Amino acid sequence: MANDTQQVLTAHTGQPAVFEEARDPVTRRAFIKSVIATGAVASTGGLMLTGLSGCSDDATPAAGSVERLVTLNINGKSRPVDVLPNESLAMTLRYKLGLTGTKLACDRGECGACTVLIDDVTHNSCSTLTHSVRGREVTTVEGLEQPDGALHPVQQAMIDELGPQCGFCTPGQVMSGVALLKNNPSPTREEVREGMAGNLCRCGAYDHYLNSIMRAARVS
């Protein structure tokens, strides 16, 4: 392997001399040095990024992990489900219980798109282990609509005020709004702004979401 490395690098020493005279040749030399230092020429594999909360319908368990059957309380219903030890609530909801209203946008607790209520308190379901919610009440966006189709006041207000744009952050915004009004039924606009601050929206629909929550507070 050392020989291979040498050959590869040799191929790059034949730069035109004029390059060496250019204003800042450090970059190229520093790069090659860093390659030698880290042995990256014969790198194994690629860039490794975020952790995974992987699972699937017909999961072949990864080495050392075994699914366990647990019973969860989701939207008032008892839901038995096989869960890996490292499985996030968002993945269980989305890939095992068919509740795809909960969105994954960052998978690391930065954006609030996966917000659900656990015992009426907002949580980022991407960063909550499913095993930790046994015996607790989980509410997702799918749990807000009444059987007769009546929407939660926050949802209805979001239709009336045209709260969403693209809609991807909307379920998280809805859940944060619902939790906020449970704790503070008559908030000021500033309190709603502070309370919703954990939910990012790239479309910048913040003003419209604030209007929606304020309207929901008025009518409920």
Add this chain to the structure above:
Amino acid sequence: MAFKHIGKNFTPPDVRAKVTGKAKYSEDFRAEGMLFVKLLLSPMPHAIVRNLDASEALKMDGVIDVLTADDVTNIPEPQMPILTNHPKYVGDPILAIAATSEQVAADALEKITIEYEPRPFVIDPLKSLYPGGPDVHDSGNVALFRGKAESYKWTARDFATAGDDELPRGKPQGEWERGDVDAGFANAALVLDETFVVAGHPHQSMEPRSSFAYWENGKCYLHASSQSHTFNVPDYAKYCGIETEDLILIAEYCGGGFGSKGTAYPIATIPAHMSKKVGRPCMMRVTRAEEYFLGSRRNGFQGNVKLGFSEEGRLIAADIYVVQQSGSNDSFPDYANAGEALSLVYTPEAMRWKGIPIATNTPPTGAQRGPGQNQLACVMEPLMDKAAKTLGVDRLAIRELNAPTDGTTFGGRDNTLSSAFLKEAMSQGAERFNWEEKKNESGQRKGSKVVGIGVGQAFHPGGSSGFDGLVRIAPSGKVHIHTGVGNLGTYSYASTSRVSAEVLGCSWENCVIERGDTRRHLPWNLGQFGSNTSYTMSRTNYAGAMDAKMKLLEIAAMDLGGAVDDYDVGDDKVFSIADPEKNLTFAQAAQRAIELGGKFSGEEMDEDMHAITKASVTAMAGTGLIGAAKDKYPSNGLPPALATAFIKIELDVETGKYEVLEYVGTADCGTVVHPQGLEHQIRGGGVMGIGMAGLERIVYDPQNGLPANIGFHQAKPPSYLDVPAEMDVGYVDLPDPTNPVGARGIGEPLMGCAGAALLSAISDALGGVYFNRTPVVPDMIINALADRPQSYKTLEVSSQ
């Protein structure tokens, strides 16, 4: 013209599903036997893959197969590949692996061995232009949009002449000139000569571009996150290696795009290729970090602009040179758009534009909301303030003096405008903001807080023409409006569909919008990008509905007697003008169209429509009254989208931080089609502009080519707390003469004017410090206040 639907609010048909969680985005679909696909990404900024060994990975339980560049459609450089053996940035996808679970796929990636041969890389465009500097592509460093790459090198003399703090100006890729620029500068009372940098920044759509695909009976079913629909079908089919008619594209919802999902992007077809290879459905979940590599970003600028003003503040001459940091793919022409925007918004009597896009070993770039125009706004608006203050002219007056009007010509080819009401937008904004009083607050100090008052303007082309409209009146009497434009989240797919209802005089409740799935027989429409939808699709839908209306009138004249002119449409009927009791319901007319056949029910159609539209018409032939026509209405000049913004900030001189206290955005977009949707755009554009001006930039380690910010926390899209709790909006609402309902587009400049206004306000609060750099971040402000040198070199990019 009094409208029944245009200019009125309504509940768009997709909003309920968004608030209930029932709206299905690409990652929300499932299929029996679905596999998970994970990508192996390049750890190096530039390399050649010499040897790739996946044998150990393939032995693992649950691993099904791998896919490499050799297995997929070859897309020649400089365009983005699907997978590559020549990675050009850290994060470039080299290989995909399919497994029964995502965890297994991720574990298997670690078993893959790849030998990389590193190549010289470049982050700063100017370093690629050095004599002997590295080229990203085999064939060069200047890669034109959808074109080939060529190598451009400037001379050592070009660099030596400029020195460290000035833009070297070697041979450009493009240039034009209008009027006598040099004479203009000679006659100017004030000349500004400024070097500038605008950072590239990622699109950061909330929905990562996950995609899902499977094959059935020779057809590929692709769920891709897409702003546009029909427009992207031919390219996606090409990337899949199949005929257009064999691709079913499902894209009913798109979780944000901002230009990054406007056209087809090759990596969306990775699961399609994998699925074809393994015979099972494949889901590729793209992570947030991956989205920073695959999700596109705005092109960065290094440049110089020279501006010559008369004593009154009229811009006599302008000379701009833009070097564009283009990333690792073919370059969207931001650098050219910036020149056009300068010429249009400030109407200099003489002007020269030069520009060159340079490929760098950073992720692919593309159009982001106002590509070029919004960078230009961030460069120019603070300089208009500087000129105004130096000349002792009011900041609004100097903008008004230079603003375009209907008769303005611009650019290198004396282009014209269909109409322009920028002055009206600005005076409306000034009134809403109370500029006359508020400008006196400039520089007022309370404790450590100082007030800054800012104003900004921006432009983007606002429409196109020549696409096909399609409606079907079913025997039930329902009007089905087929739209292939896509659903970016602006609701304009729906508001422009109401033009069809307007033409047909029918109730909105009687209309059904058919969209989001190729199987719904969609017409050939332009994509949902470039602020074009309100203009283009209102023309298009007008054309399709007019064709249906003519057929309704003909059927009525045929069956009820008299001439076509004796009839009109309204209340879901075609009726005799003289005797409204003499009428056919839409249901009756549709039944008659089926009986009559031929052109009435789609068995015959205009030949000048696109093949995709014709296929859709043929598929529906005989099922109702078909209205289908190409938009051939006359055009007269470019329909502009124009916007202005006013901002008040309080800047803390101890921390360099500021709060945006007040925001007013106003739009000139012709006739307003959908007020609520427009207000959303004005405010949302304002939020993105505040991010562009003060928060967002790509940052790279210049030593190793590694990205420093690939998470929301570091890349900083604005949150609720970065923008005012209430943002005021206004609009001119004057019709454009070249659109049947008077509409023009608007989405993009609403961001640029906001970013420019924030920069204007920061400079104002600092008593006239002009950074010539976007974004302006607190440490720059603190350095300026303390009279310390900045931590970056004048032309430095991506590394601070």
